[in-house]
Amino acid sequence: LTYFISSVIPTFTFAEIGIRGTAAIFFIGMFSSNIVGIISATALLWIINLAIPAIIGSVLFYRTKL
DSSP, X not given: OHHHHHHHSOOOHHXXXXXXXXXXXXXXXXXXOOHHHHHHXXXXXXXXXIIHHHHHHHHHXXXXXX
C-alpha cells in the first residue's frame, strides 16, 4: 500500500521521501508505534533504490561525455 500511495501521488524527487514516509507511518503505524524505525527504513530504502543508482549513473554519464 505504501508503494501504491507513493505511485499515485505526483511528486518531484526530493519530496518523494517525505510522501513515502508519511504513507509508511499511516499504514505501518497501525501495527507498530516505532515511528523513528519506520522513517529510517523508508529513508534507507529510498537511498538504496533511488539515490545511489542516480549518483552512480550521473558519474558514469559525466565520464562518458568527456
